[in-house]
Amino acid sequence: MSDRPVAPADQPERSGEDSRRRGWFWHWNTIITQFAPLIGLKGVGLLNSYTVWTDRREHSPYRGYAFPSQQAEAAFYGEDRAELITINKILVALDLIEIRKEMVTRTDEAGRRWRVPHNFYRVKDRPEGFVLSAEAVLRVVELAARDEAVYRYIRHIFSPRFAPIDRENVWHQILPIVRRHPLWQQLAARAAAEDARFSARTRAGHARRKAAQVSHETQSSVAPSDDGCSTTVAGSDNGSPAVVAPSNNASPLESQTMVGPSNREEASSVAPADRTYDQALATTTTSASPFPNLPPADAAGPLLEPSPEVVACFEAANARPASPLERTLLAELEREFLPLAASRGESSAELLVAA
Structure with a gap:
């Protein structure tokens, strides 16, 4: 069955024409193909929203202006209010909108009336369309040099990877x-x-x-062999006290009282210089550690200082000196790399710097 033609009486009537044609919106293609790198897709949406909310009432004092509050926009669109303010600054620099600030009357929850500042936005129309120029781009660049938020919003255009999206794009002449x-x-x-x-x-x-x-996988694979070593060492330690103890018990009490008076003067003069009695048994070892300045990987406590090359690599990567806490963390990280470095025949500092 074919569709019945619409009779003239059934056709919707338009009470009046306006320049924006309420009920639908559109914009020049160049807003996307040329201006979008500066205003972003969020800026395109914000610009279109002002077109939709423009007051077209015949006798309205705000005819031609949109006046949604920034708080209402942020809550309704789910956007950050500060970012909407940043986008508005860029739209003004590109001469796409005009912002007029006026004092309006507001009534609070208690019924009190207040005069508060409010923004009115007018989207600028150009019958010949919008064409981006190098001068307009430099206006936004100057704004970015003064405003950190604007710089963050458009910083991608300063990357060498930024390029026009098509062959005929005006950015080929602007860049x-x-x-x-x-x-x-x-x-x-x-x-x-x-x-x-x-x-x-x-x-x-x-x-x-x-x-x-x-490192975690290495420790997991070595763990079973550690159990046998602990059993072997424990047995050898038990015999040591029995060998030393009898020799100490053989010293008679009389010998101490008899020698003491005659040596009293000499003992006080010799004691400060005589350090041999405080020697640790570790000084007699014959094995050399591959990392003499670093404690074992399972030792407790942080390193005193990380290696100079590790600190230099960290400071070069972050473009600032390392803090005392960061130096301590680097030292602990260097210690964690010891097992892996030892298995490769390298120092943990070399392994960290190479990583």
Whole structure:
């Protein structure tokens, strides 16, 4: 069955025409193809929202302006209010909107009336369309140099990876011009340094997690052999006290009282210089440790200081001196790498720096 033609009486009537055609909205394609790198897709949506909320009432004092509050927008769209403010600054710098601030009357929950400042937004229309220029881009760059939030919002355009999305894009003509500007070069250098620092931090995090996993697997495989060693050492320790004890018991009490008076003067003068009685048995060892300045991997307590090369690598990656707490953490990390480094015949500092 074919559709019945719509009779003239059934067709919807339009009471009046306005420039924005209420009930639907549209914008120039260049808002996406040229301006979007600066205002972002959120900026495109915010610009369209102002078009939708524009007051078109015939005798309204606010005709041609949209006036949603920033708090209402943030709550309704689920966006951060501070970011909406940042986008508005960029839209103004690009001459896409006009913001007029007026005092309006508000009534609070208690019924009291207050005069408060309120923003009114007017979307600027151009019959010939919108075309992005190098001058408009540099206005936003100058704003980014003064405003940290704006810089964070557009910092991706300073990356060498930023490129026009199609062959006919106007950014092909804009980029060679703006990249010669000193302010652009300054912000591009800052963005490159931040990217290098972020990459170094990410690589260090991956290396630390990988090394910790390898160390954990190594300890798990060595654990069964440790049980036998502890049994062997325990048996040999039990015999030591029995050998030394009889020799101490053989010293008679009379000998001490008889020698004491004659040696009293000499003992006080010799004692400070005589250190041989306090020697530790560890001084007689004949084996050399491959890491003489570092304690065993299972020792308790942090290292006093990390290796200089580890500190230098950390400070280069973070572009600042290491704090005392960070130096302690680096020393502990260096100690954790000892088993893995020993198995490879390297120092833990070399392993950390290479990672």
